[in-house]
Amino acid sequence: MTKILRTPAAYSIIASMLFVSVQAPAMADVVGTKELTMQAQLQIQRNDVRDLIAREDVRAGLLGYGVNPADIDKRIDNLTTSELLQIQNQLGALPAGADGVLGVVLTLILIFVLLDVLGATDVFPRI
Amino acid sequence: MRLKLLLLLAFASLLSACLSAPQSAALVRQADPDSLEPVVLDSLAFFSQSAFQCGPAALATMLLYSGVRVSPDDLVPLVYVPARKGSFQFEMVAATRSYERLAYQLAPTLKAVLEEVDAGQPVLVLQNLGLSWYPRWHFAVVKGFDLGRQRIILNSGTFENYEMSLSTFELTWARAQYWAMLSLEPGAMPVSAEPEAYYLALAALEETQPQANIAGGYRSGLRAWPTDQNLLMGYANLLYLQGDFAKAETMFRSVIAYHSGFAPAWNNLAQILLENGDTAQARTAVLQAIELGGAFSATYRETLSKIVASEQ
Numbered sequence: 001m002t003k004i005l006r007t008p009a010a011y012s013i014i015a016s017m018l019f020v021s022v023q024a025p026a027m028a029d030v031v032g033t034k035e036l037t038m039q040a041q042l043q044i045q046r047n048d049v050r051d052l053i054a055r056e057d058v059r060a061g062l063l064g065y066g067v068n069p070a071d072i073d074k075r076i077d078n079l080t081t082s083e084l085l086q087i088q089n090q091l092g093a094l095p096a097g098a099d100g101v102l103g104v105v106l107t108l109i110l111i112f113v114l115l116d117v118l119g120a121t122d123v124f125p126r127i
Numbered sequence: 128m129r130l131k132l133l134l135l136l137a138f139a140s141l142l143s144a145c146l147s148a149p150q151s152a153a154l155v156r157q158a159d160p161d162s163l164e165p166v167v168l169d170s171l172a173f174f175s176q177s178a179f180q181c182g183p184a185a186l187a188t189m190l191l192y193s194g195v196r197v198s199p200d201d202l203v204p205l206v207y208v209p210a211r212k213g214s215f216q217f218e219m220v221a222a223t224r225s226y227e228r229l230a231y232q233l234a235p236t237l238k239a240v241l242e243e244v245d246a247g248q249p250v251l252v253l254q255n256l257g258l259s260w261y262p263r264w265h266f267a268v269v270k271g272f273d274l275g276r277q278r279i280i281l282n283s284g285t286f287e288n289y290e291m292s293l294s295t296f297e298l299t300w301a302r303a304q305y306w307a308m309l310s311l312e313p314g315a316m317p318v319s320a321e322p323e324a325y326y327l328a329l330a331a332l333e334e335t336q337p338q339a340n341i342a343g344g345y346r347s348g349l350r351a352w353p354t355d356q357n358l359l360m361g362y363a364n365l366l367y368l369q370g371d372f373a374k375a376e377t378m379f380r381s382v383i384a385y386h387s388g389f390a391p392a393w394n395n396l397a398q399i400l401l402e403n404g405d406t407a408q409a410r411t412a413v414l415q416a417i418e419l420g421g422a423f424s425a426t427y428r429e430t431l432s433k434i435v436a437s438e439q
Contacts, residue, residue, distance in 0.1 A: 031391035
C-alpha cells in the first residue's frame, strides 16, 4: 500500500484532490442563487406579513395590545425568516369569523348534509 | 316538529347567505358564449386511491403526465404520513422535485386553473371537503371543465371523471387557501406562469436536484421574461458554476444593463473579471457593488481585498 502511495500517479491523484479542495472556497466570492433566493423569499414573507397586518381585524388586535401601527413596518424589517414564519403561522390561524361551538356529532352530520345540498361541502359524493 | 324544521330552514338560509363563490360567478359571466365546448384531458391516467392515500394517487397522476414512470405505491414513503392519514403540501412539492420535475405553485385563481387545463395541463389541487373548523383535506387532479354547465371535472379519490359544480369546487378549494400545483418537465412553461413563482420553483429545483435540466428552465424563463432580474442572475450564476465564464460574463453584464442597482451582479462580474486577470475592470465593478451595499456587503469587500491582493 505504501509503495503505491509513493508512485508518481498517486502523487498526481493526491495533488488533484488538494486542488479541488482549495478551489471550492473560491465559489463563496460570488453571491449564489441559493442566497439570493433566500433573500427574495424573505422579502416576500415580509410583504405577506405586512398584508396580514393591514387587515382590519389584525390591526385592531395589535392596537388592543397597545402597539402603534406606525411602528409595525419598522419592526417587520428587523425580523428574521424564521420569526416571520412563526408570525405568519399564528396570524394565518386567526379565526375568520368562526361562530360558537357546535359540538354534538348529530348536529354536525345534519349540517354537513345541509351544506352538501347547498353546495358548500362535498362530504357525501352524489355518484 | 314543524318549528324544528322551520328553525333548520332558517339556519340553512343563513348559511347560504355567507357562502359565495365569486370567482366561479365571474368566470361564467365573462365566458364567451361561442366557445363553451367542454374541455377534458382524456389521456390523463387514473389511480383509484386506497384508504386515505389521495396524496400518492393524485401525485402519481401528475408525475406520469409529466413523463415520470411512477405508481402511487412508489410515492407512499415520500408523501404519506400514517398518523395524520394524509399528506402535507410541502412534501407533495418536494416529492415532485425529487423526480426532477418543476413543482410550480399556481396563482390562487380559478381562472389560472382553467387556463392550464385548457392548455392541456392537469392541475393538482388541495381541497377542504369539510368546513374550516372541521376540515377534511383532500388532494385531487383537475382534468376538465364545462363552463356552459358550470361544472369542473376531476380525478378524485376513487372516482375517475368526478364532476362537481364550479362554485362548490371553489368553496372547497378556498378553504384550502386556493392551493394548486403543476408538475412540469424543466423547460416547459405554464400558460398562466408569473415570473416570481416560476423563478422560485426553478431555484428550488436547482438547489435540490442540480443535475436536472435547470439551464433549459432558465432559457424558457428568459424567453418569456427577457429582462427578469432573478432569472438573468440565476442563469448567469449557473453558467459560472458550469465553468462557462465567457457566457456568464455576458449574462452578468445583461443583468447590470437592465438592473444597474443590483449589487450582487456587479460583485459576481468582478469575480469573473478577476479570474480572467482583468483586475482594473474588476476593481471598478466591485466598487459599484460596495457603493450600492446591501445584505451581501461583506462578500463585496472580500472580493475587493482579493483584487487588491492580486494587484500586488
